[in-house]
Amino acid sequence: MADAQAAILLVGANARNLDLLEEFFARRQRHCIKADSLARLDAQLAAGSHFALALVDISGFDAAIWPRCQKLHDAQTPLLVISPRQSADLRREGLAHGAHDVLVKPLMMRDLAALTETMLAE
Amino acid sequence: MPAESGVRRLSTGIPGLDRILGGGLPALGSYLVRGGPGAGKSTLGLHFLSAGVAAGERCLYITLEESEARIRAQAQERRIALEGVAFLDISPSSDFFAEAQSYDIFTPAEVEREPITQRIVTEVEAYRPQRVFLDPLTQFRYLASDNFEFRRQMISFLRFLVERDATVLFTSEKSESLSDDDLQFMSDGVLELAHEPLGRAIEVRKLRGADFQPGRHALRLDGSGMTVFPRLLPIATKQAADFAQISSGIAGLDALLGGGLERGTVTMISGPSGVGKTSLAMQFMKEAAARGECSLVYSFEEDPALILRRCDAIGIPARAMIAAGHLRLSKIEPLQYAADEFDNRVRAEAETYGARVVMIDSVAGYELCLRGEDLRSRLHGLAKYLQNLGIAVFIINEVEAITGAFRATEARLSYLADNLVFLRYLEIDGRLQKAIGVLKKRLSDFERCLRAFDIDTRGIRVGEPLSGLRGLLMGVPEPRGEMRA
Missing domain, CATH: 3.40.50.300 (P-loop containing nucleotide triphosphate hydrolases)
Structure with missing residues (x-):
């Protein structure tokens, strides 16, 4: 079982998306920390916080998001990248920077629940 | 409920x-x-x-x-x-x-x-x-x-x-x-x-x-x-039959009709423009008023003021009838009414006022309400509904031909009518005269001849049967003596 106290890091440029993800995890008794800009993400990384899981929605970010994904991976944070569209290039980039998987929006709640619960359990 | x-x-x-x-x-x-x-x-x-x-x-x-x-x-x-x-x-x-x-x-x-x-x-x-x-x-x-x-x-x-x-x-x-x-x-x-x-x-x-x-x-x-x-359904109002005969108040016309018209029947009055169809139906309403009965007129073409003025001119006291509550005259603008709406208005007023005579003037005006629906079935529904209430129904049907080969109706409507009365112009000795005849009457016998028909300040006059002439229905009769072999 993963650390029950550790939060889930939610990264994305769309505040409403982050709120919905937060509500989704709150219903599963999981605390989340949100970062809606690269600067806020950098602040979390600099603080050395430990996260049970990170979900990074790359929509609205440029290529500068990939080194941050790499840093999360290097810090042993299980990582899911969320892509706005089906793209082989984005998938390759995501996996190359440490993503456990690259999911395409819109996500199905049931599938996301199954996947994250498995990852958190590991 | x-x-x-x-x-x-x-x-x-x-x-x-x-x-x-x-x-x-x-x-x-x-x-x-x-x-x-x-x-x-x-x-x-x-x-x-x-x-x-x-x-x-x-x-x-x-x-x-x-x-x-x-x-x-x-x-x-x-x-x-x-x-x-x-x-x-x-x-x-x-x-x-x-x-x-x-x-x-x-x-x-x-x-x-x-x-x-x-x-x-x-x-x-x-x-x-x-x-x-x-x-x-x-x-x-x-x-x-x-x-x-x-x-x-x-x-x-x-x-x-x-x-x-x-x-x-x-x-x-x-x-x-x-x-x-x-x-x-x-x-x-x-x-x-x-x-x-x-x-x-x-x-x-x-x-x-x-x-x-x-x-x-x-x-x-x-x-x-x-x-x-709701579309009128005749069966919904079926009442005990009341086919008592009502007089027109004109001896010659009653004789032509075998004594008069029966209540609870549909009478179609057919004829060319200006021949006196509306006035003829008004004559029955005049008699109804004398019996204390209420009549309803729905005029699609003529303004009530015009009808009243004509009634004044031919001795039908329509204004007094209205004042006494024996006549209600309504102008209907067909393009503002759907057929169902008009039918329901007629139904409601016939029931409210206990009408015994109703005139729909005319078929052409009613047809405009239909917006392309089938005229015969719609008119059938309305007429039979009223008929089942024991009302004497008059439907005015204008035919376009002034003279020439006779046609009682131009919309295959004659089956609707229990009584088919026609008015037409005749040319006799170079003069235009009017005549009235009956083509069909379901509940009594009737005269199989035409009678002279005229309207003046004294009212409607129906003369003796036109005899000694042939070709009446062609509109240009000839003395029987000129018949060719």
């Missing part, structure tokens, strides 16, 4: 629609109202809820599109009382757009359905409405991941409401690109509203386990809300 079957009926708040439904919507069912934009779906729902409040029931309006404030304003415009109606407003507020709350992480179906469902369940459990109007239910389609899920959810949702003792009316937005067939199947009844260039109409397409009056019925939407005009 209990129906014959014992199922309790709920008034829709629209009397004409209740009649079509056989007393109203069977309680504890769910009914679909479908139609295009502006067809009147929401107005029907407002009437339904208003009638519920008037009956002391708890009523709930669930809106997924229009705001409560806007709906209340619309109800006020249509003078429909909504006091006492509870609202559950799930329509999107302006903040939805202004605050950029758009998202794409999950589908709207997944995000919106649960909170909406929860709000409805909470409200219904707390308020326990007996009538629910859901407008439009099709919004839920966007909250389902596919058609199968939508159908399952809606069946379950409607059952949830009905099991809590609610009668549910819900709307769908009908369009060619988005079918609502599934909703039709799952509902207990389907009311279809049409808004077409030729007019508005309503049709009950389905009413599970209950009789209803099929077919399209005209409706009007105005400042008083929705009014429905």
Whole structure:
């Protein structure tokens, strides 16, 4: 079982998306920390916080998001990248920077629940 | 209102629609109202809820599109009382757009359905409405991941409401690109509203386990809300036959008619323009007034003032008859009336005033109300309805030909008439004269000859039979002596 106290890091440029993800995890008794800009993400990384899981929605970010994904991976944070569209290039980039998987929006709640619960359990 | 079957009926708040439904919507069912934009779906729902409040029931309006404030304003415009109606407003507020709350992480179906469902369940459990109007239910389609899920959810949702003792009316937005067939199947009844260039109409397409009056019925939407005009059905008024003969008050005419015309019969008076058809029918009304009876005239072409002036000129005291309540003269603008609306007006007035004589003047004017519908069947329905009330019905039918080969009617209408009286012009010795004859009379014998017919300041005069002439029906008679072998 993963650390029950550790939060889930939610990264994305769309505040409403982050709120919905937060509500989704709150219903599963999981605390989340949100970062809606690269600067806020950098602040979390600099603080050395430990996260049970990170979900990074790359929509609205440029290529500068990939080194941050790499840093999360290097810090042993299980990582899911969320892509706005089906793209082989984005998938390759995501996996190359440490993503456990690259999911395409819109996500199905049931599938996301199954996947994250498995990852958190590991 | 209990129906014959014992199922309790709920008034829709629209009397004409209740009649079509056989007393109203069977309680504890769910009914679909479908139609295009502006067809009147929401107005029907407002009437339904208003009638519920008037009956002391708890009523709930669930809106997924229009705001409560806007709906209340619309109800006020249509003078429909909504006091006492509870609202559950799930329509999107302006903040939805202004605050950029758009998202794409999950589908709207997944995000919106649960909170909406929860709000409805909470409200219904707390308020326990007996009538629910859901407008439009099709919004839920966007909250389902596919058609199968939508159908399952809606069946379950409607059952949830009905099991809590609610009668549910819900709307769908009908369009060619988005079918609502599934909703039709799952509902207990389907009311279809049409808004077409030729007019508005309503049709009950389905009413599970209950009789209803099929077919399209005209409706009007105005400042008083929705009014429905059920198509007249003659069988609905069948009364004991009353075929007492009534006199025209003119000896020659009575002789021609075998004693007069019978009550409860339809008389078609046919003839060219200006020959005296309307005046002839007015003569029967004059006699009816003398007996203290009420007559109704519906004039599609002539202004009542003109009819009154002509009556003045030929000794028919129409003004006095009106003053005494023995005559009601109405001008009908055919383009403002649908046939069902006109028929219902005639029905209502005939019943209200206990009319014994009714004149429809004329066939051509009535035909304009029909907007292309079948003239014979519609006129048949109206005439037979009145006939079954024991009313003497006069239908004025203008034929275009002034002289020439005889045709009693030009629209194959003669079968409608129990009595077929015709007026025509004759040229005798180079002078134009009028003649009257009878082609058909179902309930008595009649003269098989023409009589001279004239109208002057002394009134209508019907002379002796025209004898010694041949070719009368051709309009240019010749003395019998000139007959060729």
